[in-house]
Amino acid sequence: xxxxxxxxxxxxxxxxxxxxxxxxxxxxxxxxxxxxxxxxxxxxxxxxxxxxxxxxxxxxxxxxxxxxxxxxxxxxxxxxxxxxxxxxxxxxxxxxxxxxxxxxxxxxxxxxxxxxxxxxxxxxxxxxxxxxxxxxxxxxxxxxxxxxxxxxxxxxxxxxxxxxxxxxxxxxxxxxxxxxxxxxxxxxxxxxxxxxxxxxxxxxxxxxxxxxxxxxxxxxxxxxxxxxxxxxxxxxxxxxxxxxxxxxxxxxxxxxxxxxxxxxxx
Amino acid sequence: xxxxxxxxxxxxxxxxxxxxxxxxxxxxxxxxxxxxxxxxxxxxxxxxxxxxxxxxxxxxxxxxxxxxxxxxxxxxxxxxxxxxxxxxxxxxxxxxxxxxxxxxxxxxxxxxxxxxxxxxxxxxxxxxxxxxxxxxxxxxxxxxxxxxxxxxxxxxxxxxxxxxxxxxxxxxxxxxxxxxxxxxxxxxxxxxxxxxxxxxxxxxxxxxxxxxxxxxxxxxxxxxxxxxxxxxxxxxxxxxxxxxxxxxxxxxxxxxxxxxxxxxxxxxxxxxxxxxxxxxxxxxxxxxxxxxxxxxxxxxx
Numbered sequence: 001x002x003x004x005x006x007x008x009x010x011x012x013x014x015x016x017x018x019x020x021x022x023x024x025x026x027x028x029x030x031x032x033x034x035x036x037x038x039x040x041x042x043x044x045x046x047x048x049x050x051x052x053x054x055x056x057x058x059x060x061x062x063x064x065x066x067x068x069x070x071x072x073x074x075x076x077x078x079x080x081x082x083x084x085x086x087x088x089x090x091x092x093x094x095x096x097x098x099x100x101x102x103x104x105x106x107x108x109x110x111x112x113x114x115x116x117x118x119x120x121x122x123x124x125x126x127x128x129x130x131x132x133x134x135x136x137x138x139x140x141x142x143x144x145x146x147x148x149x150x151x152x153x154x155x156x157x158x159x160x161x162x163x164x165x166x167x168x169x170x171x172x173x174x175x176x177x178x179x180x181x182x183x184x185x186x187x188x189x190x191x192x193x194x195x196x197x198x199x200x201x202x203x204x205x206x207x208x209x210x211x212x213x214x215x216x217x218x219x220x221x222x223x224x225x226x227x228x229x230x231x232x233x234x235x236x237x238x239x240x241x242x243x244x245x246x247x248x249x250x251x252x253x254x255x256x257x258x259x260x261x262x263x264x265x266x
Numbered sequence: 267x268x269x270x271x272x273x274x275x276x277x278x279x280x281x282x283x284x285x286x287x288x289x290x291x292x293x294x295x296x297x298x299x300x301x302x303x304x305x306x307x308x309x310x311x312x313x314x315x316x317x318x319x320x321x322x323x324x325x326x327x328x329x330x331x332x333x334x335x336x337x338x339x340x341x342x343x344x345x346x347x348x349x350x351x352x353x354x355x356x357x358x359x360x361x362x363x364x365x366x367x368x369x370x371x372x373x374x375x376x377x378x379x380x381x382x383x384x385x386x387x388x389x390x391x392x393x394x395x396x397x398x399x400x401x402x403x404x405x406x407x408x409x410x411x412x413x414x415x416x417x418x419x420x421x422x423x424x425x426x427x428x429x430x431x432x433x434x435x436x437x438x439x440x441x442x443x444x445x446x447x448x449x450x451x452x453x454x455x456x457x458x459x460x461x462x463x464x465x466x467x468x469x470x471x472x473x474x475x476x477x478x479x480x481x482x483x484x485x486x487x488x489x490x491x492x493x494x495x496x497x498x499x500x501x502x503x504x505x506x507x508x509x510x511x512x513x514x515x516x517x518x519x520x521x522x523x524x525x526x527x528x529x530x531x532x533x534x535x536x537x538x539x540x541x542x543x544x545x546x547x548x549x550x551x552x553x554x555x556x557x558x559x560x561x562x563x564x565x566x567x
């Protein structure tokens with residue numbers, strides 16, 4: 001499904017500030033895989049997501065998705081089949097546009113070939129309403145309201161819905177519940193579970209919560225210094241505890257896992 | 267006085283097209299498009315030159331196409347060549363000065379002597395009686411406004427609005443911001459050129475300096491209109507551009523008629539209005555902060 005082959009990315013190449021964020025990273029995901037990623041600050045987790053989503057092109061290596069080489073495909077073309085959620089719930093929606101208009105934008109992905117001058121149809125509205133009611137937040141009755149009036153949690157739930165309404169081939173979740181209060185975070189996480197399971201979406205999720213990293217999904221990746229240092233799944237993963245994970249990290253890199261947020265939330 | 271207010275109404279509607287263009291570029295796309303001044307002159311130069319050679323109706327779409335091309339240059343500079351958006355507008359504007367002279371046959375102005383214009387043609391139909399010019403101006407502006415609002419509800423229109431509203435979201439969705447910015451600026455400049463084209467034929471003349479300050483005046487109109495109507499919805503925003511423009515021209519007419527201040531002073535007043543309106547949130551914050559400090563001092567802690 002997703003195939004990363006020896007990708008590398010160095011920022012500020014050729015200057016005194018050159019920093020290699022990813023070096024020779026390879027990763028293969030099968031269709032329907034749900035992998036969680038943890039790692040210290042600056043391990044290259046977000047850079048990896050940016051590379052897959054196409055925010056920049058990698059210096060070396062190749063990226064292919066569903067058998068198609070996307071290494072040099074620009075970001076907006078990749079987003080036809082890659083959905084993405086950020087930590088900041090404000091990043092995924094347009095505040096001064098209504099819920100309905102935001103959903104119509106997300107729905108654009110599915111409508112290849114539709115006229116750019118077509119408008120939101122009655123049928124679209126019914127579909128949006130149906131989808132919104134799945135969130136169980138009462139948003140289906142507020143479709144004409146600007147998104148700016150919603151809370152952070154509601155906006156993140158809406159973004160999740162928008163990213164998965166037309167099921168993407170790959171969903172990238174970058175600590176998408178980290179900025180929410182515990183209650184809302186739980187709700188959004190529950191929705192994430194339901195939606196990815198229902199649509200069998202291949203998913204990569206960065207988290208700073210070790211327990212979550214081991215419980216959610218089917219595979220756990222541990223990143224350090226721009227590479228993947230641990231990759232567990234199946235039986236082995238089922239028996240892994242948070243303490244094991246910390247120990248494995250130390251054995252692999254010779255350091256303690258130094259993500260301040262990880263220590264606070266375990 | 268009636269004559270003056272009638273003229274004000276006509277000019278208000280004609281210049282409202284430029285204010286509406288700024289509504290699209292400044293409010294919706296969040297780009298201060300400084301191509302506007304030169305583009306307005308480009309519109310009037312193309313329109314007057316073509317009308318002088320006997321094509322007053324063809325002059326209008328021709329002027330709009332020219333404006334669109336100017337918008338495209340500005341958009342190309344900022345989306346493909348990485349020129350900062352304000353600078354891109356200034357650079358295009360500079361180049362347009364020469365282009366405008368060229369359009370008018372290397373002369374600083376062009377005039378229509380006894381040639382037909384869209385206004386004389388419309389007068390012959392007898393619609394609107396002695397108000398025919400106002401009727402034509404209002405019809406053109408309202409039609410453009412309606413088309414603009416309808417367009418902004420389409421898929422492409424929604425994408426353009428999202429581009430100005432949340433760049434992060436646009437990058438992560440399947441919208442190409444370079445494309446939406448280009449389309450948006452092309453449409454905005456076509457509207458500015460339409461404004462110039464209509465004003466040119468209305469005044470039977472085009473002047474190389476006729477566009478000076480259009481950008482600031484347009485913003486002032488927008489702000490005046492928004493103060494009255496608010497800007498919550500798209501329809502209110504577009505209406506604000508029209509209402510503000512008419513009000514501005516009425517104020518202009520009153521100043522001209524009553525001579526309460528020299529007409530030349532109006533530009534300074536306009537500049538101050540725009541600066542104050544845009545600075546309003548900062549000023550408000552500063553006052554709140556000073557109040558907070560004063561309260562602390564009084565409380566002695």
